[in-house]
Amino acid sequence: DGGITQSPKYLFRKEGQNVTLSCEQNLNHDAMYWYRQDPGQGLRLIYYSQIVNDFQKGDIAEGYSVSREKKESFPLTVTSAQKNPTAFYLCASHQTGTNEKLFFGSGTQLSVL
Amino acid sequence: SQQGEEDPQALSIQEGENATMNCSYKTSINNLQWYRQNSGRGLVHLILIRSNEREKHSGRLRVTLDTSKKSSSLLITASRAADTASYFCATDAGGKLIFGQGTELSVKP
Numbered sequence: 001d002g003g004i005t006q007s008p009k010y011l012f013r014k015e016g017q018n019v020t021l022s023c024e025q026n027l028n029h030d031a032m033y034w035y036r037q038d039p040g041q042g043l044r045l046i047y048y049s050q051i052v053n054d055f056q057k058g059d060i061a062e063g064y065s066v067s068r069e070k071k072e073s074f075p076l077t078v079t080s081a082q083k084n085p086t087a088f089y090l091c092a093s094h095q096t097g098t099n100e101k102l103f104f105g106s107g108t109q110l111s112v113l
Numbered sequence: 114s115q116q117g118e119e120d121p122q123a124l125s126i127q128e129g130e131n132a133t134m135n136c137s138y139k140t141s142i143n144n145l146q147w148y149r150q151n152s153g154r155g156l157v158h159l160i161l162i163r164s165n166e167r168e169k170h171s172g173r174l175r176v177t178l179d180t181s182k183k184s185s186s187l188l189i190t191a192s193r194a195a196d197t198a199s200y201f202c203a204t205d206a207g208g209k210l211i212f213g214q215g216t217e218l219s220v221k222p
Contacts, residue, residue, distance in 0.1 A: 100144065105155050
């Protein structure tokens with residue numbers, strides 16, 4: 001999956017619990033993204049970060065939080081405020097320039113117990 | 114908000130046939146990208162077409178872009194069973210990439 005590592009592959013959350021999804025990249029890309037995908041649906045943008053120590057809300061940021069303390073890492077926390085967290089979460093890093101593209105991780109499936 | 118919308122939502126064809134998927138978007142773009150996703154996996158970049166290009170080829174893929182109609186199409190020629198996947202278009206919107214709902218392609222051997 002092109003230098004993007006997401007963990008864990010499967011995650012279960014109990015009601016009222018916060019959980020954190022890990023995303024690490026070794027591609028030296030400045031920008032990173034978090035998307036949520038529901039079954040049979042497209043990707044919806046949760047948060048994105050264009051540079052270290054900076055990030056912006058996407059279309060569905062409520063109930064989620066992120067940090068970007070290192071270029072390589074962009075963890076996503078699903079908080080207890082997110083009432084419907086069951087989904088497939090995808091992290092990506094952005095290669096800019098003439099060969100622009102996103103590199104995706106293999107995803108984390110989050111389910112509620 | 115979804116910037117891009119694909120059509121059809123699902124497409125089923127026989128091996129060897131061509132598959133055409135369409136994408137419409139709402140705002141001005143710098144480029145449009147197409148991605149492929151196998152079930153339960155991350156997306157893989159297929160091809161990028163810039164706003165000043167009208168057509169681009171890569172192997173069995175042909176992408177067209179009509180900025181006046183705000184639409185793009187992806188043609189896969191001589192399809193194979195291994196092409197079975199979901200295909201998404203993505204457009205840049207103020208520094209962030211927004212994806213459409215996708216077309217689910219099934220190629221029957």
